[in-house]
Amino acid sequence: MKKLTRFMGLFSALALLLILMTSCGSNSALSKRDVLQADKESNTITWGVKADTKLFGLMNVKTNQVEGFEIDLAKAMTKEILGKNGKAIFVPVTSQTRVPLLRNGNIDAIMATMTITPDRAKQVDFTRSYFNAGQAILVKKGSPIKSVKDLDKSGSVVLGVTGSNSVENIAKYAPKARVLQLSDYAQALTALKSGQGQALTTDNGILYGMSVENPGYTVVGGSFTKEPYGIAVNKGQDKFRHRLNKALTTLEKNGTYNRILKKWFGNVQGFNYEEMKR
Amino acid sequence: MIHIFATQWPLLLEGLGRTLLCSIIALFFSLIIGSLFAIFEIMPNKIMRVIGNIYVEVFRNIPLLVITMFFFVVIPLYVTKINGFTAGTIGLTIYTSAFIAETVRSGIQSVDPGQMEGAMSNGLTFWQSMRYVVLPQAFKIVIPPLGNQFINLVKNSSVLAFVAGFDLMYQGNMIANNTLQTMPTFFVVGILYLVITMPLSYYMRYLEKKLA
Numbered sequence: 001m002k003k004l005t006r007f008m009g010l011f012s013a014l015a016l017l018l019i020l021m022t023s024c025g026s027n028s029a030l031s032k033r034d035v036l037q038a039d040k041e042s043n044t045i046t047w048g049v050k051a052d053t054k055l056f057g058l059m060n061v062k063t064n065q066v067e068g069f070e071i072d073l074a075k076a077m078t079k080e081i082l083g084k085n086g087k088a089i090f091v092p093v094t095s096q097t098r099v100p101l102l103r104n105g106n107i108d109a110i111m112a113t114m115t116i117t118p119d120r121a122k123q124v125d126f127t128r129s130y131f132n133a134g135q136a137i138l139v140k141k142g143s144p145i146k147s148v149k150d151l152d153k154s155g156s157v158v159l160g161v162t163g164s165n166s167v168e169n170i171a172k173y174a175p176k177a178r179v180l181q182l183s184d185y186a187q188a189l190t191a192l193k194s195g196q197g198q199a200l201t202t203d204n205g206i207l208y209g210m211s212v213e214n215p216g217y218t219v220v221g222g223s224f225t226k227e228p229y230g231i232a233v234n235k236g237q238d239k240f241r242h243r244l245n246k247a248l249t250t251l252e253k254n255g256t257y258n259r260i261l262k263k264w265f266g267n268v269q270g271f272n273y274e275e276m277k278r
Numbered sequence: 279m280i281h282i283f284a285t286q287w288p289l290l291l292e293g294l295g296r297t298l299l300c301s302i303i304a305l306f307f308s309l310i311i312g313s314l315f316a317i318f319e320i321m322p323n324k325i326m327r328v329i330g331n332i333y334v335e336v337f338r339n340i341p342l343l344v345i346t347m348f349f350f351v352v353i354p355l356y357v358t359k360i361n362g363f364t365a366g367t368i369g370l371t372i373y374t375s376a377f378i379a380e381t382v383r384s385g386i387q388s389v390d391p392g393q394m395e396g397a398m399s400n401g402l403t404f405w406q407s408m409r410y411v412v413l414p415q416a417f418k419i420v421i422p423p424l425g426n427q428f429i430n431l432v433k434n435s436s437v438l439a440f441v442a443g444f445d446l447m448y449q450g451n452m453i454a455n456n457t458l459q460t461m462p463t464f465f466v467v468g469i470l471y472l473v474i475t476m477p478l479s480y481y482m483r484y485l486e487k488k489l490a
Contacts, residue, residue, distance in 0.1 A: 096451065100460050123458045163455035180362065180442035181452060187440075194355045196362070196442075 035108050035233065036240040044087045047074045048107035051092035052184050054209030055264050056113050059092065066090050069264040070111045073130065076256050080247040094184055095163030099123060102234055109244065110232040113203060115165055125237065126230035127244045132276065133203035134223025135166050138192070138210055145199055147221030151177045157197035159188045166202045169225050189214070203227050208268045219270055252278045279462040286453045286463075293449030294470050296363065300445060301432045301474065304370040308431065311371065312378025317408060319383050330379070337376035342437050345369040350441040362441035370438075374431045381427060385420035386412055418489050425482030429475050446470055 039045050049070055050057035057068040071090065078088035091107050098110045102124060115133070116126045137158075139145050151158055152174040160167040162181040170179050180197055182188040189210055192200045200207070207219045233241050251257045258277050265271050283290065318330030337345065346369030353360055360368075389412050397407030417424075439447035450467035454460045 096455060099458055119456075120458070162451050168456075181448070182442055183440055190351055191442075194351045195359065196350070196354060 033105070034239065035237045036243055039108060039240075040082065043082055043085060044089050045074075045078045045082065046089045046091060046106070046108045047078075048093040048098050048101055048110040048112055049074065049090050050094075050112045052094075052186055053113060053206050054213055055205060055268070056209070057090075057092075058209075066092065069131075069260060070113070072260045072263065073251070073257070074111050076251055076260065077244065077247045080250055081243055095161055096183070098232075102232060108233070108240070113206060113229055114232055115203070115227040116230040117165055120232070123235075124232040125235055125241050126232055127241055128248060129228030129230050130248055131205070131229040133205045133227040133229055135169055135201060135225040135227055136204040136207050136219050136223045137199040137201045137221060138207045138217050138219055139199045140192075141216055141218050143198065143220075145220065148173045148201075148224050149221075151199055153177070156199075159191050159197040159200045161185055161188055161202060164202055165227075166225075170201055173224055185210070192217070203229075205265075205271075208265075208271050211270075212268060279465055282453065282457070282459060282462045282466050286449075286457075289449045289453060290446070290466065290470060292444065293446035293467075294473070296438070296444050297432070297435050297446040297471075298474060300363065300367045300370065300435045300438060300443070303367050304374060304431055304435070305428055307371045308375040308378055311375040313382050313413070315375065315379040316382035316386060319379065320386055322404070334376045334379050337372050338380065340373075342369060342373045342434055343440060345373055346437050346441055361443075363438060363443040363445075366435070366438035366441050366443040366445075370431065370435055374427060374434070377427050377430075378424065381420050381423045382416060384423075385416035388419055389415045421482060421486045421489065425479060425486075428482065429479055432475050432478065433471065 049066055050068070051059040051066050053068065055068055056070045057066050059065075060067050074090070075088050078086045091101065093101055093107070093110065093112050095112075098107075098112050098114065099120075101107050102110055110124070111130075113133070114120070116129060120126070137145070137148055137151070145151060145156075148170075150156075151170075154176050156174070156177045158170050158174065158177045158179050160170065160179055160181050162183055167179050167181055170177060180191070182191055185202065185206060188200050188202075191197060193214075200210075204219060204223045211217050211219055231244055233244070248257075261276060261278075262273060265273050265276065315330045315333050318326045319334065321327055321330075346366050349360065349365035349368050350362060353365065393411055393415065394407055397411040398404065402410070435445060436447035438445035439451060442448065446467055450463055454463040457463065
């Protein structure tokens with residue numbers, strides 16, 4: 001009898017957990033909410049941005065503010081959509097947390113070096129691309145590795161970041177290499193420095209940022225994929241998405257986009273600013 | 279949920295295997311190292327006592343993640359190349375051994391001092407009386423808290439995910455990111471951890487009943 005009650009307890013606990021799970025899964029109230037309307041009422045847009053990526057979005061420890069290309073672009077877009085008094089709120093996200101945070105409504109849009117891929121487009125909706133990155137590799141200066149092809153042999157180890165699609169690309173371009181996925185770029189760079197792998201792979205813009213900070217490391221071989229970054233919004237928020245696209249077009253036409261691009265990428269060695277101008 | 283397991287089982291099983299392997303290695307060595315430092319802590323020799331105390335206090339009071347990152351980043355830089363799995367297992371062993379040392383020490387001290395005196399007055403050396411008289415009684419007392427440490431060890435092995443140790447948590451992170459099915463993936467991962475910890479906790483309970 002005692003055993004039976006114990007099993008019943010365990011069983012009911014599991015059942016409760018399942019109920020909780022299913023109730024979390026269907027957040028119908030959130031998907032019905034019109035984000036654009038809500039943002040206009042509160043006069044704020046909440047953006048999910050990177051806080052660990054030099055040039056795109058990096059936390060400045062002195063001012064306690066996130067700074068970077070994406071931050072400036074998001075601020076400009078917020079002003080374009082909500083008017084001069086519109087306020088942009090920035091929530092730091094990682095490659096792992098950004099989609100769950102968007103889905104549960106903590107952020108309105110993701111602008112966090114997120115490549116538009118067909119798989120992701122099934123989960124979220126993307127705007128037009130606002131930055132055309134490409135995947136490249138970062139190695140120690142003087143390394144025998146000159147391009148991604150040199151990594152395609154057994155025994156070579158490539159470092160990447162969990163949740164980024166660059167890891168999957170390595171399986172395509174250097175199938176024999178082993179990939180270690182670390183939790184963020186800072187950690188991946190530390191692992192590269194301590195020799196846990198021969199190369200670090202991700203999008204070139206991020207790698208250029210790292211080589212600016214760490215002169216002993218350099219980007220080699222050019223980019224071998226096309227990685228268009230897009231702004232992600234929840235499914236069913238077409239009005240908000242169209243408005244973002246429109247704001248992006250306006251900023252491209254009135255020169256704000258180029259100004260922001262030049263501010264962050266104008267002086268980066270090896271980065272072709274003229275080619276990226278819109 | 280079933281879908282996740284059906285499509286991703288090779289990754290999940292590899293993760294389960296790694297977690298199990300890491301746990302077994304860390305459990306074995308941390309029990310030995312922990313018991314050794316527990317004895318150091320109560321030895322009559324003062325230097326040994328100080329060594330034991332320093333070891334326990336240092337590693338008990340540093341977060342596991344910091345110890346592990348040290349072995350992952352610093353050791354390859356200056357000493358020898360070790361991969362994430364090794365670094366994580368070493369970190370886990372050292373961290374857990376400090377807790378086990380404290381647990382075992384409390385067990386040894388709860389054995390009547392007369393037992394030690396009696397053994398030594400019968401001509402046994404310190405180590406002999408420890409090994410044959412005191413420790414068998416001490417372990418009987420500390421089985422329940424020791425079981426806690428073992429279960430914590432299995433769960434703490436998820437630290438391997440941060441140093442690319444290919445364990446269950448690492449694979450879970452990867453699957454969650456590839457499929458974007460975060461909730462079901464971690465539900466499956468949680469169940470797989472239970473697969474290891476539940477039998478362990480029942481075995482410890484069995485031992486407790488059998489030996490008490």
